[in-house]
Amino acid sequence: MKHGLFTAKMKLSDLLFADYNLILVLSRFGIKLGFGEKSVEEVCNKYHISSPLFLVVVNVSTYSEYFPDESEIVLLNVNELIDYLHASHIYYLEDKISSIEKQLKELYSKDEKRYGEMIERFFSEYKNEVVNHFSYEENTVFPYIRNLLKQNTKVNYHINQFEKNHSNIEDKLTDLINILIKYLPENERNKEKENALFNIFLFTKDLSKHILIENKVLVPCVKLIEEKYEQR
Amino acid sequence: MNNDRYYKIIIVEPSPIIAAGLKHLLHESNEFVIAGHMDNIAYLKNRIAALRPDLLIVNPVVIDFDKRFALRSLFQDIPNVAIMALVHNYIDSDILRQYNGVIEIYDTSNTIETKLRNALSSQIDKKEFFENGGDLTEREIDVLIAVAKGLMNKEIADKLNISIHTVISHRKNITRKTGIKSVSGLTVYALINNLITSDEV
Incomplete structure (x- = not known):
């Protein structure tokens, strides 16, 4: 490869x-x-x-x-990697999710309020999950790694904990795609549905790569640093 | 349809005049027997197991407005029973679509009998459609409704008298067929298909 x-x-x-x-x-x-x-x-x-x-x-x-092997992992600047992941979080929360939220509101006329409400509720629940997921990384995981890089005395944390608890935030997007494609009854707003679908598909793909980078690049990087400490 | 048997009907209609009129029109029939008449849905729920009807004739106004869109969830315990609407004022067509047919106040006894027969056979067709995997099976729908209402696997197993293992395998099949994994996604699916109402979530 x-x-x-x-x-x-x-x-x-x-x-x-x-x-x-x-x-x-x-x-x-x-x-x-x-x-x-x-x-x-x-x-x-x-x-x-x-x-x-x-x-x-x-x-x-x-x-x-x-996926990078160890010889490539050792070359990586972990601070910059965290900057990159942080920028992704900001983009997802401030750009992507709010644009999808807006598009979902466009899918229904006033007399189909029932469907609009279900979808909005589903998505706002999802949004909360994403916010929690990211804020755990921003407030716990990233500061831990930055401290580790500064050779600060270790806090009571280990990257294994992140690996174990890294929750799934992609499945619900696929659920939403299934609902929009198959189950919401047809109406006059097909164009709006198409646009929302494109946007959600792109977001799903991008998010899955983001999570891959966290699991397959960030975690191995941090493990290497942790090992170095433990050997001392 | 088997001519040797008759079909038991329960009428749920708040107006005694209309209920009596309907009974009178079906009185001559040896195919349909009125097994009961009640004026509200709560009473029906207590009696339904004992009366074992083949068909319900329900005035949709007896059902709370927010539950009218989820008729089958209300009658989850009797999935094989055909349900007809008896209509004498305006009812939303989305609501009427869930019934196996609609009896109107100006219908003659012949028309009513024909409509009842059609309703019974359409319910049989519907049952076969579900069982032949057109969409979810009836059992999968039962599990789906329970999942959407927030029940845990253990609770679902107890409620439906099946093992946890069976619940899990139904859930796998539901996800395989619909592509939906999360509980909240399945809830939206159940709401869209009128299997539950939003206040049951």
């Missing part, structure tokens, strides 16, 4: 042509569009992003069979 992965010498624009979902990854690294013919490495240098981290993130996002 090492062959065919994105590399530092490739033109960044080619990555987007290969997988347009990476548009979102770029923006979370703070990279703005309009980078011309620059390579991955050149753009990373310009934005002070470590290119090994950038490459691992884009490769995990695009190639479902690829």
Whole structure:
């Protein structure tokens, strides 16, 4: 699987042509569009992003069979990885979820209020779960890792706990997709339904990659650091 | 339909004049027997197991407004019984659609008998449709309703007199057929299909 992965010498624009979902990854690294013919490495240098981290993130996002091995993990800048994950959380909460929320309100006319209310209630429950999920990471997991990196005395926490309790926040989106496609009765707002569906599909995919990066990149990184401490 | 037997009917109608009129019209029939008349739904619920009707004729106004959209949830214990609406004022067509047929106040006795026969056979068709896997089976629907109401597997097993193992396998099949995994997703599914009402959640 090492062959065919994105590399530092490739033109960044080619990555987007290969997988347009990476548009979102770029923006979370703070990279703005309009980078011309620059390579991955050149753009990373310009934005002070470590290119090994950038490459691992884009490769995990695009190639479902690829996960970094230990030789790649040791090269990663964990602080930057946390910055990236934090930026994703902000994007999901402030952009994505509120835009889906708005779109769901458009699906029903006033006389179909019954359906509108069920869907809104379902989604607001989901939103609460996501908020809780992210705030646990923001308030417990990330500060723990940042402290660990600063070689602070260890708090009473272990990344295993995160691994065990990393709750599933993707299933309900698939449920919602099933409901919109199959079970909500047809009405005049088909276009609005289509738009909402596209948005939810994209969000589901992006979120699943985000969780993959947490489980397959962040957790192994932190385990390595923890092991180093324990050996002392 | 078997001609050797007769079908037991219960009427739930608050107006004594209309109930008496309907009884009178069906009096001549040897196919349909009125086994009971009551004016409210609570009384019916107590008597239904003893009377074992084949068909209910219900004026939809006797059912609380917010439950009218979930007729089958109300009569979950008697899934095989056909239910006809008896209508003499305006009732939303979404509500009437759940019934096996609608009897109107100007219908003649012949029309009523035909409608009753159609209702009985449509309920049999419906039952076969469910059992042949068109959608969820009746048992899966029972489990789904219980899940949507927030019951735990153990509670569902006790309520439906089946093992926890069977509950779990029904739940797996429900998810396989609908694609919906979460309890709140299944609740929305049950609401959309009028299997439960929003105040039961």
